[in-house]
Amino acid sequence: MNALKELYQQTILDHNKNPRNFGELEVCNHCAEGHNPLCGDHIDVFMNIENDIIVDVKFKGAGCAISKASASIMTTILKGKRIEEARRLFESFHDAVTSDPNSTIDEMNLGKLAVFCGVREFPARVKCASLAWHTMINALANEELLMVKA
Amino acid sequence: MNDYIYDIEAIRADFPVLSRFVHDKKLVYLDNAATTQKPQQVIDAVSNYYTNYNSNIHRGVHKLSQEATVGHERARKIIKNFLNAASEAEIIFTRGTTESINLVASSFGQKFIHENDEILISAMEHHSNIVPWQILCEQKKSKLKVIPINDEGEIIFEEFEKLLNPKVKIVSIVHISNSLGTINPIKKIIDYSHKLGIPVLVDAAQSVQHQKINVRELGCDFLVLSGHKIYGPTGIGVLYGKKELLNSMPPYQGGGDMILSVSFEKTIYNELPYKFEAGTPNIVGAIGMGAAIEYIESIGLENIQNHETQLLTYATKRLLDIPGLKIIGTAAEKSAVISFVLDFVHPHDVGTFLDLEGVAIRTGHHCTEPVMRRFKVPATSRVSFGIYNTAEEIDILAASIENVINLFN
Numbered sequence: 001m002n003a004l005k006e007l008y009q010q011t012i013l014d015h016n017k018n019p020r021n022f023g024e025l026e027v028c029n030h031c032a033e034g035h036n037p038l039c040g041d042h043i044d045v046f047m048n049i050e051n052d053i054i055v056d057v058k059f060k061g062a063g064c065a066i067s068k069a070s071a072s073i074m075t076t077i078l079k080g081k082r083i084e085e086a087r088r089l090f091e092s093f094h095d096a097v098t099s100d101p102n103s104t105i106d107e108m109n110l111g112k113l114a115v116f117c118g119v120r121e122f123p124a125r126v127k128c129a130s131l132a133w134h135t136m137i138n139a140l141a142n143e144e145l146l147m148v149k150a
Numbered sequence: 151m152n153d154y155i156y157d158i159e160a161i162r163a164d165f166p167v168l169s170r171f172v173h174d175k176k177l178v179y180l181d182n183a184a185t186t187q188k189p190q191q192v193i194d195a196v197s198n199y200y201t202n203y204n205s206n207i208h209r210g211v212h213k214l215s216q217e218a219t220v221g222h223e224r225a226r227k228i229i230k231n232f233l234n235a236a237s238e239a240e241i242i243f244t245r246g247t248t249e250s251i252n253l254v255a256s257s258f259g260q261k262f263i264h265e266n267d268e269i270l271i272s273a274m275e276h277h278s279n280i281v282p283w284q285i286l287c288e289q290k291k292s293k294l295k296v297i298p299i300n301d302e303g304e305i306i307f308e309e310f311e312k313l314l315n316p317k318v319k320i321v322s323i324v325h326i327s328n329s330l331g332t333i334n335p336i337k338k339i340i341d342y343s344h345k346l347g348i349p350v351l352v353d354a355a356q357s358v359q360h361q362k363i364n365v366r367e368l369g370c371d372f373l374v375l376s377g378h379k380i381y382g383p384t385g386i387g388v389l390y391g392k393k394e395l396l397n398s399m400p401p402y403q404g405g406g407d408m409i410l411s412v413s414f415e416k417t418i419y420n421e422l423p424y425k426f427e428a429g430t431p432n433i434v435g436a437i438g439m440g441a442a443i444e445y446i447e448s449i450g451l452e453n454i455q456n457h458e459t460q461l462l463t464y465a466t467k468r469l470l471d472i473p474g475l476k477i478i479g480t481a482a483e484k485s486a487v488i489s490f491v492l493d494f495v496h497p498h499d500v501g502t503f504l505d506l507e508g509v510a511i512r513t514g515h516h517c518t519e520p521v522m523r524r525f526k527v528p529a530t531s532r533v534s535f536g537i538y539n540t541a542e543e544i545d546i547l548a549a550s551i552e553n554v555i556n557l558f559n
């Protein structure tokens with residue numbers, strides 16, 4: 001059951017139960033919709049970006065504990081970050097959850113995201129963990145959809 | 151009542167995989183609607199073919215080719231008898247249920263379906279009984295009509311009656327729903343359709359392994375099934391069709407074996423069933439499927455049905471005792487499939503947790519997205535039983551579900 005404890009760490013269970021930054025943004029200039037047709041997970045990511053800085057970010061949607069906690073933790077980390085930092089975090093996160101379970105992970109570099117390291121033991125759940133992040137990356141590109149929800 | 155004793159231990163001993171361990175726990179395999187495990191008898195039939203008489207069929211004068219041809223055609227006969235079809239000509243080998251439906255949609259559709267014609271399916275169809283018809287409708291500018299279902303997951307028969315009209319050119323319907331377990335009143339649907347002269351295709355992917363099917367008694371025009379769901383290999387399935395109907399349909403694919411003679415000016419198609427079997431078929435698949443049918447018939451479908459009904463009753467009771475668990479699909483006539491959702495735990499998390507306890511279930515939309523939408527759930531967890539499942543396994547399932555709920559609360 002160690003793998004299970006690794007996967008469902010307390011932080012993840014907590015964010016699943018009480019997701020942070022859940023809902024829509026009043027002022028939003030970047031948003032995207034993410035969907036994992038395999039398990040029915042669905043997420044909307046809303047961001048307000050000014051001068052390349054993510055001023056605010058929220059999400060909405062339904063999904064498993066891993067995908068919900070991942071979205072919630074992502075929003076708490078991204079607030080105040082520059083766009084290129086957000087992209088860099090996505091890369092580190094993605095590398096970590098898809099890495100070989102026997103390789104070592106630089107947990108320092110991952111910070112709060114280290115709680116998702118257990119996911120790499122569960123190939124079927126990698127998509128759950130990365131859905132919010134992929135959606136966020138799509139939202140960054142969605143500038144032309146400005147002011148949809150303003 | 152017969153005096154057959156269901157020797158569950160003997161049956162389990164026929165399935166080598168059931169003795170394996172998963173994450174250090176004894177495997178509890180409850181994903182039989184997705185695919186079933188294979189008994190040694192099927193594994194041996196497959197292995198024997200490759201070991202002793204692997205060869206192409208219908209083509210060689212040599213001994214091996216003759217043996218392979220005999221083995222392949224013997225399998226066809228087993229299936230013909232299993233379904234009580236009128237002749238082997240009515241048994242066409244395909245890759246599975248999906249290809250069988252595509253064959254009918256393509257071939258029957260090409261000949262008999264025209265602009266503004268209607269195709270009738272139900273709201274509980276597997277994607278494989280939706281998408282081929284949608285493709286056809288797009289080509290032919292015909293219309294796909296859907297029989298609605300009620301909150302129990304049963305077809306609303308009055309709505310079906312209202313949808314029947316002379317524009318309907320085929321009714322294509324699932325016998326047993328893979329996500330809800332509902333057993334549809336297939337005989338009545340066929341009788342009502344036939345009153346208007348409308349042919350009926352029955353998707354029996356989830357039914358032939360659980361109850362006796364007699365195509366001539368049912369009167370269905372087509373019936374489709376997959377070998378891998380009835381304890382046989384993957385990549386093999388059957389299209390049963392009434393001979394006159396199959397004869398009136400154009401070929402599905404062209405190639406070797408489906409022709410009598412070929413010249414660049416004119417090609418003459420082979421007779422049934424070969425007309426619909428282009429190219430080298432899945433010979434070993436057919437042989438394995440024949441062995442699977444012989445296996446389940448040696449237990450007897452009536453005995454299987456009794457056993458599985460008991461499992462369904464017990465599992466339903468055990469699961470309903472779990473607070474916060476809701477069963478999706480509560481039809482009066484149900485097969486041994488239970489879809490459920492939990493108040494606070496997503497099916498995906500349930501699936502991962504149960505896997506670590508050695509319990510294999512399916513989570514997701516089960517290739518029936520419209521059903522998920524109808525019941526307003528993104529996904530469900532599904533347990534589905536087979537001939538080798540036991541009450542003890544249901545106890546392990548129930549305990550595991552209780553554990554996952556505790557973890558999340």
Ligand SMILES: Cc1ncc(COP(=O)(O)O)c(C=O)c1O
Nearest residue numbers: 246247248276278328353355376
């Ligand atoms: C009711 C039903 N129809 C069709 C299919 C498709 O079968 P196959 O994937 O073997 O072609 C399935 C399999 O899940 C099914 O349950």
